[in-house]
Amino acid sequence: xxxxxxxxxxxxxxxxxxxxxxxxxxxxxxxxxxxxxxxxxxxxxxxxxxxxxxxxxxxxxxxxxxxxxxxxxxxxxxxxxxxxxxxxxxxxxxxxxxxxxxxxxxxxxxxxxxxxxxxxxxxxxxxxxxxxxxxxxxxxxxxxxxxxxxxxxxxxxxxxxxxxxxxxxxxxxxxxxxxxxxxxxxxxxxxxxxxxxxxxxxxxxxxxxxxxxxxxxxxxxxxxxxxxxxxxxxxxxxxxxxxxxxxxxxxxxxxxxxxxxxxxxxxxxxxxxxxxxxxxxxxxxxxxxxxxxxxxxxxxxxxxxxxxxxxxxxxxxxxxxxxxxxxxxxxxxxxxxxxxxxxxxxxxxxxxxxxxxxxxxxxxxxxxxxxxxxxxxxxxxxxxxxxxxxxxxxxxxxxxxxxxxxxxxxxxxxxxxxxxxxxxxxxxxxxxxxxxxxxxxxxxxxxxxxxxxxxxxxxxxxxxxxxxxxxxxxxxxxxxxxxxx
Amino acid sequence: xxxxxxxxxxxxxxxxxxxxxxxxxxxxxxxxxxxxxxxxxxxxxxxxxxxxxxxxxxxxxxxxxxxxxxxxxxxxxxxxxxxxxxxxxxxxxxxxxxxxxxxxxxxxxxxxxxxxxxxxxxxxxxxxxxxxxxxxxxxxxxxxxxxxxxxxxxxxxxxxxxxxxxxxxxxxxxxxxxxxxxxxxxxxxxxxxxxxxxxxxxxxxxxxxxxxxxxxxxxxxxxxxxxxxxxxxxxxxxxxxxxxxxxxxxxxxxxxxxxxxxxxxxxxxxxxxxxxxxxxxxxxxxxxxxxxxxxxxxxxxxxxxxxxxxxxxxxxxxxxxxxxxxxxxxxxxxxxxxxxxxxxxxxxxxxxxxxxxxxxxxxxxxxxxxxxxxxxxxxxxxxxxxxxxxx
Numbered sequence: 001x002x003x004x005x006x007x008x009x010x011x012x013x014x015x016x017x018x019x020x021x022x023x024x025x026x027x028x029x030x031x032x033x034x035x036x037x038x039x040x041x042x043x044x045x046x047x048x049x050x051x052x053x054x055x056x057x058x059x060x061x062x063x064x065x066x067x068x069x070x071x072x073x074x075x076x077x078x079x080x081x082x083x084x085x086x087x088x089x090x091x092x093x094x095x096x097x098x099x100x101x102x103x104x105x106x107x108x109x110x111x112x113x114x115x116x117x118x119x120x121x122x123x124x125x126x127x128x129x130x131x132x133x134x135x136x137x138x139x140x141x142x143x144x145x146x147x148x149x150x151x152x153x154x155x156x157x158x159x160x161x162x163x164x165x166x167x168x169x170x171x172x173x174x175x176x177x178x179x180x181x182x183x184x185x186x187x188x189x190x191x192x193x194x195x196x197x198x199x200x201x202x203x204x205x206x207x208x209x210x211x212x213x214x215x216x217x218x219x220x221x222x223x224x225x226x227x228x229x230x231x232x233x234x235x236x237x238x239x240x241x242x243x244x245x246x247x248x249x250x251x252x253x254x255x256x257x258x259x260x261x262x263x264x265x266x267x268x269x270x271x272x273x274x275x276x277x278x279x280x281x282x283x284x285x286x287x288x289x290x291x292x293x294x295x296x297x298x299x300x301x302x303x304x305x306x307x308x309x310x311x312x313x314x315x316x317x318x319x320x321x322x323x324x325x326x327x328x329x330x331x332x333x334x335x336x337x338x339x340x341x342x343x344x345x346x347x348x349x350x351x352x353x354x355x356x357x358x359x360x361x362x363x364x365x366x367x368x369x370x371x372x373x374x375x376x377x378x379x380x381x382x383x384x385x386x387x388x389x390x391x392x393x394x395x396x397x398x399x400x401x402x403x404x405x406x407x408x409x410x411x412x413x414x415x416x417x418x419x420x421x422x423x424x425x426x427x428x429x430x431x432x433x434x435x436x437x438x439x440x441x442x443x444x445x446x447x448x449x450x451x452x453x454x455x456x457x458x459x460x461x462x463x464x465x466x467x468x469x470x471x472x473x474x475x476x477x478x479x480x481x482x483x484x485x
Numbered sequence: 486x487x488x489x490x491x492x493x494x495x496x497x498x499x500x501x502x503x504x505x506x507x508x509x510x511x512x513x514x515x516x517x518x519x520x521x522x523x524x525x526x527x528x529x530x531x532x533x534x535x536x537x538x539x540x541x542x543x544x545x546x547x548x549x550x551x552x553x554x555x556x557x558x559x560x561x562x563x564x565x566x567x568x569x570x571x572x573x574x575x576x577x578x579x580x581x582x583x584x585x586x587x588x589x590x591x592x593x594x595x596x597x598x599x600x601x602x603x604x605x606x607x608x609x610x611x612x613x614x615x616x617x618x619x620x621x622x623x624x625x626x627x628x629x630x631x632x633x634x635x636x637x638x639x640x641x642x643x644x645x646x647x648x649x650x651x652x653x654x655x656x657x658x659x660x661x662x663x664x665x666x667x668x669x670x671x672x673x674x675x676x677x678x679x680x681x682x683x684x685x686x687x688x689x690x691x692x693x694x695x696x697x698x699x700x701x702x703x704x705x706x707x708x709x710x711x712x713x714x715x716x717x718x719x720x721x722x723x724x725x726x727x728x729x730x731x732x733x734x735x736x737x738x739x740x741x742x743x744x745x746x747x748x749x750x751x752x753x754x755x756x757x758x759x760x761x762x763x764x765x766x767x768x769x770x771x772x773x774x775x776x777x778x779x780x781x782x783x784x785x786x787x788x789x790x791x792x793x794x795x796x797x798x799x800x801x802x803x804x805x806x807x808x809x810x811x812x813x814x815x816x817x818x819x820x821x822x823x824x825x826x827x828x829x830x831x832x833x834x835x836x837x838x839x840x841x842x843x844x845x846x847x848x849x850x851x852x853x854x855x856x857x858x859x860x861x862x863x864x865x866x867x868x869x870x871x872x873x874x875x876x
Contacts, residue, residue, distance in 0.1 A: 004612060004786065010715040059712045069709035069761055078711065080728035084765050087732060258562065342813070344767075485763075485811040 011059030074197025095348030140365035146398030194241025282330030352432035422447035488840035598838035600645035680704035683730030709761030757802030776819030780864025795871030
C-alpha cells in the first residue's frame, strides 16, 4: 500500500543551504557563544562553528538540527526562517512605536541634601533663581502632550521636588485636564528623598495616584555618609518615609533606588538587607555613575568595572539565596536584561536600547526652561557641556526638539546595530546605545567600546546571567520568573 | 466502545425521483416534519403507529423489532438499518448514497465531538495519518455538508472540519465556513488543516474575510527543524509553508492552534520542539500535545512510530511546563493520567471522541477515571506498560 520515503529524502543538500545573520565570540579554548539575529544564544565548539560557516552540515549530524532550530541557517528556497526572525525583531523593536513616553520636570534645583555624587542641586533659598516658573511648567506640559505616545509618565525631579510642591500640584491638575481632553493617559511619579514628606503630601499622592520614588543607598552609616544633610538624618527620614508611604499608598506605590559609591562595594549584603527589611519588592543594583564619581583614567575605570561586577555578582547570588529561602525578591536590572534575553517583549528602558532613548524615550525640562535629551544630559550642562541641550520651552515645540540636529546626530551616531565592536557583538540584541555616557567619558557619542566601562559592564552582566541560567537549574528557575517566563 | 459511524442500509424505498445522494435528519415520531430531509425515527411498533398519527411520510427504521413489515402504501420513503446502528437518535443527521445504500453518520446531537470529513484528498501523507488520504474526486462531500448545516441545531457548541486537507478545494470550503457563520452563529468552528494553504496570501485573506466570530485553524508542527517535519508529513517543503501559514494567519488576527502528535519521531524531541514553539510562536492561541491514535497509516508504520508514552513522560512534562511558563494555553490530549507526570495533570483533557473512547479492566480500580481521557478503542489499540490504577 503506502509508499513512504525515508528521512534522508527530506533533507536539503548543503548546496541548498544558506547562512542567516549571527554574531559570535570566543569564550574559551575552542568554545564559542553564538547568538542569532534576535539574540537567542547557542554554544558551539570551534569545529562546529567552522562547519556552520562553511555549511558543512547535513541532516542527522546533530549540528544541522541545532543550527536550524537556532535560525543560523535556512534553505535557499525557504521563507519561514526569515519571516520568523523578521516578526520577532519587529516585536523586540516595537518600543519605538511609543515616542517619548517619559517627561521629567525639574521643578526646582534646590535641595536640603548635599550629596557629593550629585552635581546639580543647590543649597539655596532663592526660589526665584532655582525654581521652575508656572509659565515654564505650562509650556513644558504642552510639549509633553504633543508627543505621540498614548500614555505618558511625568516624573518630578530636582533638586528636591517637594521644595516646590505647589508647582507639582498645579502641573498634576493641568495634566489631568489635558489628559481628559486629549485622550492621553498620564502617570505621575515624584523622585524625592522623602525628607520633607508629610501627611498632607501623602494624602495628595493617594488622591491623585502619584507614585513616589526615593533614594536608599544602604545601611544607616553608608546612606548618611553618601547623602549628608543638616541633622545627618537622611537615612532615618528616608526609611520612615518609605514605611509611611507604603502604609498610606500601598506597597507597590513607592520604590527606592540606590547609588553605588566606592564605599558601597564591600557591603552589598547589608544594602540588600535594608531593602528586604523595608518590604521592598527588589533592588536595582546600579553601577557607579560617571557623572558624580569623577571621571577617572581609563585604566582605573576598567578596574572599577571589574570591582563593580564582583559587587553585582555577590549581590545577585545573595538575592537568589533569599529567593530560595522563600522570600520573592528581585534584582531589577537582571530582570530587565533577562526579559530581553529570554523573550521578545519590547523593552524600551531608556538607558539600554538602540536607537538610544535620549529624546525619543525621555525629555527633561529643566527648571529654567531648557530641554535636555536625558537627565545625565542636564547634569553635563551644569558643568558647561551643552551637547544634549535640545532647546528651550519658549522657542521649541515637541517636533523641533526631537527633530533637532543635536538629537538626530547623537542617536544616529550611536546605533549599536552598525557601530564598530557592537554590530558584531554576541550581546548586541540585548544591549543599548549610550551616547551620553560615552560622550561624558570619552568625548565621543559612539564610544570606543574596547575602552568603555559601559560596554564591559553590560557584557559582564550578561555573561554572568547566561552562566547562571546554564549552570544552575535552581537559580535559572528564579531568573526565568523575573523575565516573566 | 467504538460506534460504527458508517455502513450499508438494509433497504431504501421510495427514492426513485430523488438525487442519488440525500441527507437525512431523524425526527421523533411525535414532532412534525419541518424539512424535506426529516425522517421519523422508528425503533418499535409504537414508534411506527405514532409516525402514522404524526403524519410522517418518511420513516427511518432501525433494527428488526417491528412485528410486521411496513406497508409501502403508508409512507412515501422508508429507510431500514440493521440493529447495530441503534445508537442513532433524534436530531442525528446522515448522508446516504441511494444506489449503493451506503451511509455515513454526519452529526450526532448527543455528541460533544461532531466532526465533518471534508475530503479525503491531502497534500501531506503523514506517517501516522488516521485517515489515509485518497486522490479521488470527492467534492460531493462538500455539497453534502452544505445540505447538512441548516439541519444542525443552533445550540450546537462546537463543530470540527477535518480531512484529508479541508482546504484542498479552498473556495468551496470557505463557502462552508461562511454558511456556518450565517446558520450557526453560536457554534465554535475548528478546522484541522495542515496549514500549508495559508502560505498563499489570497487564501488567508479569504479566510479572514469570512469574519467568523469563533473560528480556529488547528495546524500540526512536528519539529523545529524543516526536514524532520517534512519527513513526518512526507512532503518536502511542507514545514516552510506550514510555518508561513501560521504567521500569515496570526498577522491577520486569526486564531491558530498548534498540534503535535506524539510518536517515536516527535515525542523524544518534544521538549526541544516546545522550547522552539515558546520562543518563536508564543502568540498562537493554543498548543495541543497529543497521544497518537493507532489506526490508519500508524498501523502500517507501527514499527517505526510506536513509543510507549511512559518512555516520553519526562520530556512531555518538560515541554508542557516550558509552554505553560510563558503563559501559553497548552493541553495534553489522548493520554491517560497514569502515564503523565502528576504536575501536568491539570493540562490533560478528555479529548478522545466519544465514539472511539474506552477504558480497560485496570481502570475500574482507578479513582481518577472520571477525569481521565481513557484510551482509543479504534484501530489496533496498544497499551502502555504505564497503565495502572491511581488509588
